[in-house]
Amino acid sequence: MTGRDDPFDPDRPTTDPTTDPVAAVLRAALLREADMVRPSDDGLDRITTRLDPRLDQDDRRSDRHDDGPGRRTWVAWAVGLAAAVVIGAVAGVLVLGGDEDDPGPAATGPTPSTSETASAPPSETTSPPSSTSATEVPDLEGVPVYWVGDSKANSWLYREFQTVPDTGGEVASAVSAVMSGAPLDPDHRTTWSPPARLEVTQDGDAITVDVSTDAFENPQVGSQEAVLAVQQVVWTATAAAGTPGPVTILVDGAPYDPWGTVALGEPMTRAPQVDVQAPIWIDSPVEGAELAAGPVTISGVSTAFEATISWELTTDDAEVVETGFAMGGANGVFDTYEFSTPELAPGTYTVTVWQEDASDGESPEGPRMFEEDRTFTVG
């Protein structure tokens, strides 16, 4: 290690202890200091004592699972389906993207982080979406649905894996959720109104969404909002189908100009990821998730300066439990991040993730850029 690669001091071209007296002195002192430490010899006993009450807790927990009919089965289903969705999406991209330079936006959709969902702790359960659970229709689980959400200075697409009513296959159900469903996270929203009629058809890669005009009852939709509304449907449909699109939105079978800013009727593909995808989102846990006691794994997708995002875990009394950093994608490249909280006692917690403002307060996003949060309970 020489020259500018040296991690420690530009004035000292090497960290070799023989030439850095301070490092050498420190290393020697640390080694001797460590040698003075006499670890007690009853550590194993004390670890075992600490384990005992938790083992009891675990047993009670699994009893509870056995009580509820098929609670575990439900989870296994959700996990399996989420995995199936990924495999489907990946397979679609691999097959269809063979002779293309760009494998298609679906590659950046559900692929990176559904594996996170699939590997989520097996005890995770989610509240069913309130607006849809009353129906008798069977549900599809782990369906990627894109919602609109706001950071301080911008609006973005945020993905949620949801359980949605099966209205005729993965793609139709996902698009129906965008228009008629509700996000799990109350910070997210949709620009669409529930349409009386929605038809989704697929012809190879091409997806056609035909809706009735009442899908556009939302007035006062600005140009950015209109673009995001259209991209909500494009991203959701392509993610669910596992194809790059294109997606054509028709209104009663014809082109339409709903808000005076976007013309519908032409085939559209995904807008560039950096333009519409939220720089930081949380995939797991979902809002309102009920999790087993213990450490909670938080995962999602991000892009940030030097890949570093910050996180903070607070109780429902807004008391900070823990803070930390995690690594996702860097500088416009989106990639998954994951971190674990400490052991959590039963209660309600909120995890917040953000990118530190590196510009000394110049950013319109404020000191916590692209902040996103998620509330869950530990039982």
Next chain:
Amino acid sequence: MVSRPPGGAQGRDELPRDPDAALRVLYASHWGSMVRLASLLLGSTSAAEEVVQEAFVSTYRRWSRLQDPQAAGGYLRTCVVNGCRSWHRHQQVEIRHRRPGPPEPAGPAEVAAQRAEDAHVMAALRTLSPRQQEVLVLRYYADASEAEIAELCGISRGAVKSHAHRGLHALRGALAEVQP
């Protein structure tokens, strides 16, 4: 002589799948080295033992979910470093006001002088920020690479560089200042 530091090269001994058996093996191979590492990070052996016990508990509880049980040593070390960081956060005020002086010299003159010198270095180290201490201890005691430190601390490699650089610089200053 000098204890073997818990270095970056993790011993990949075969670990049993059974968590209780694995706990005993892990304990036998890692308890001492982890308590030493935590002691250096915390400046307190009793606090270190608490943190390390908790790290073993976390590793045990996660046992069935560890994709590579052979990497349990690494997971354990991460838990120890994280546990020390949490401990620091809760103790920060106390630490800031505590400057342990050199202990009473004892034994032959050279040993006593050496102890005083080490205590002097350790006292200087404790004047640095917890993060700088963490990076320096991992770098110079645990022989962890820059990438390993970044992963252990959950910070970027750039941040590791800057903490190490500033840490050594501050240590140099503190040593000069506290010089007897």
